[in-house]
Structures are given as structure tokens and as C-alpha cells.
Ligand code: NIG
């Protein structure tokens with residue numbers, strides 16, 4: 001197996017606290033050694049072992065590839081008009097999902113997959129090396145299973161979200177739709193997914209329905225994660241902790257009891273500032289969660305309705321500017337935090353044994369991700385040890 005050293009890294013973010021005692025595990029004037037698809041060594045450049053190949057980072061920054069632990073990329077169509085109307089004052093509501101459901105059902109497999117690949121390429125060029133993605137714009141047995149089958153060709157982190165909104169055909173009988181989602185649809189979808197999710201919100205599914213969906217999924221071997229407390233206060237976050245969901249996502253409207261529950265459990269709070277940006281909503285309070293000791297992840301929520309960005313750097317900049325995070329915290333949350341939200345230890349960090357998923361930034365440090373918002377700083381990406389950008 002051939003080995004490669006990436007040397008002359010001015011700032012290396014490892015997320016390996018054993019190196020400097022801080023969560024980011026920073027090393028200055030550093031090198032990373034890759035063998036096959038794994039990291040085998042990190043440390044000061046001058047101490048790097050001999051390797052077959054050498055790449056000069058040219059005094060730039062290397063960090064773990066971003067782990068985008070929340071996206072909705074299997075869809076067709078776009079919702080420019082809805083966004084335009086929102087920017088003229090109309091409020092966001094869960095009902096807009098139906099527009100994308102109609103377009104997605106009408107699309108061919110090839111159209112859906114081409115769309116998915118386009119967004120994955122876009123994300124990769126911005127430093128994302130792992131992404132989770134969901135169904136949820138099909139809402140029939142066949143359309144949900146097809147979305148998951150297509151997603152599973154491109155990632156291991158696939159989430160069944162048949163409970164995104166009540167399917168239009170069941171508008172008068174939501175209980176029958178929940179029975180479908182927890183019955184025949186689950187049976188068709190479970191073989192293609194790792195996770196089960198539910199949009200627990202007014203206009204989508206209430207706490208009892210969400211519990212029914214997640215426990216049915218768990219009985220079929222899927223692990224829960226929840227869209228919780230996005231548009232209003234509600235039972236989602238506490239349900240997430242009770243069911244040991246890997247992640248409660250959005251967490252925009254939280255009571256003290258919600259924060260206490262997250263701090264006491266092992267559910268990660270995944271914050272999605274692209275959604276607040278694009279819906280002109282109040283920001284989630286990352287500082288409050290961090291001060292309470294909650295593990296926070298940052299992700300894009302990329303979807304055509306509430307957050308049409310595939311850019312983790314954009315989300316990092318928003319989190320620092322408007323959500324009370326320091327640049328160090330935001331970068332940790334977008335890498336190690338995302339890995340924690342997917343219950344993974346082989347990604348989101350650069351330490352011996354982890355996957356060689358790395359992003360090279362044309363900047364003297366990771367802080368520039370927030371300091372230079374909107375600037376395309378990503379100068380290289382390695383995925384599983386292979387240069388991809
Ligand atoms: O995470 N909250 C629910 N689902 C998406 C929005 C979906 C849409 O508007 O199409 C979200 O924000």
C-alpha cells in the first residue's frame with residue numbers, strides 16, 4: 001500500500017485532543033501521513049516518517065473533511081417562487097414540502113440521481129466528505145423506497161423520512177398515513193436505510209405520532225433522529241433524548257427543560273443555520289447549548305424549501321456571527337460534531353486509524369472560514385485517501 005505525506009501545513013486541525021489538550025487538537029507546521037484510505041500519522045512536519053509520495057500544502061491549513069449530517073438531496077424541481085414570496089414577508093410553513101413532493105414523484109430515477117450527484121459534487125468542492133441524506137419527498141411506498149435506493153448508491157448515511165409531512169392523499173386521515181409509514185412503507189424502506197426520522201412539528205406530526213414512527217423504525221433495526229423544535233416549541237427534543245436518538249435537528253425553540261434533557265442524554269443537537277437564514281427566522285442559540293454541556297453539530301439541511309445551500313463553510317460563518325459560537329467551536333461542530341451526530345468515530349477527525357478525509361484551505365488557519373465568509377477557500381479535498389478536488 002503506498003503512503004503519502006502532506007507536509008508544510010501551517011495549521012492542522014485534527015480534533016484529536018491528545019495532541020494539545022484542546023478539542024481541535026491543533027498542530028502548527030504539521031504533516032499528515034496517509035496510507036491507503038486511512039490516516040496513519042499526524043504531527044510536526046520535521047518529525048514525519050518517510051513515505052512513497054509527498055504533497056506540499058504550501059503553508060496552508062488542513063482540517064478533517066466536513067461531515068454534513070443532515071440534508072435532503074433526493075428531490076426534483078425548485079421553490080424559487082416560495083423563497084421570493086418569503087423575502088417579501090410571507091412566513092415559511094411545512095406545507096411547502098408538497099410542492100417538492102409533486103415534482104419528485106414526476107421525475108425519473110435518472111433525473112433524481114443526476115440532481116443528487118450534482119449537489120454532492122457541489123458539496124465536495126466546498127469540503128464535505130461525508131453526508132447524510134433523507135427520503136421524504138416521495139411519500140408513497142414506491143417513491144420513498146426509490147429515494148432511499150438512489151441515496152444508498154452514494155452514501156452509507158441514509159435516512160427514511162416517510163414522516164416528513166402527511167401525504168396529500170391522506171390529508172383527511174393522518175392516522176392512516178402513520179399506519180402506512182410504520183407498516184408497508186417501513187418494510188419497503190428499512191433495507192435501504194440506517195436511520196429513521198420524523199418531522200415533529202405543527203402541520204407535520206405531533207409527539208404521539210412521532211413516537212409511533214420512531215419506535216416502529218427501531219423495531220426494524222433503524223436508529224432514530226428527529227426534526228425537532230424547528231418552527232415552534234414542542235415535544236420533539238425530549239422525545240429524542242428519551243429514545244436515545246443520535247440527533248435532535250434544528251433545536252431552534254428550546255425550553256430550559258429541553259436544554260437540560262439534551263445535556264443529560266447522549267443526543268447531539270444539530271443546528272442548521274441555513275434554514276433560519278432562508279426562512280428569516282430567529283437563530284438557534286448555540287451558546288446556550290454549549291454552556292449547558294450539550295454536544296452541538298452544524299449542518300446544511302440542504303433542501304429546496306427551507307435551506308438551499310450545500311455549503312458547510314457558509315453555515316460555520318453564520319454560526320459564528322449569529323449563534324454565539326467561536327470559530328474553533330463551529331469548526332469542531334461541522335467536523336467532529338457531525339460525526340457524533342452520525343455516531344461515527346472513523347470520520348470527523350484526523351488521527352491514526354481514521355479515514356483520510358481531508359480539506360485543504362487556502363488560509364493560514366481554520367478561523368478564516370468565518371473571518372472570510374463567502375470566499376471559496378477550499379483548495380483541495382481528499383476522500384478515503386484519494387485526491388478528489
Ligand atoms: O429540515 N423541516 C422539515 N424539513 C425540511 C424542509 C423541507 C422543505 O421545506 O422542503 C427542513 O427544514
Ligand code: FE
Pocket residue numbers: 070071072227301303
Ligand atoms: Fe431537514
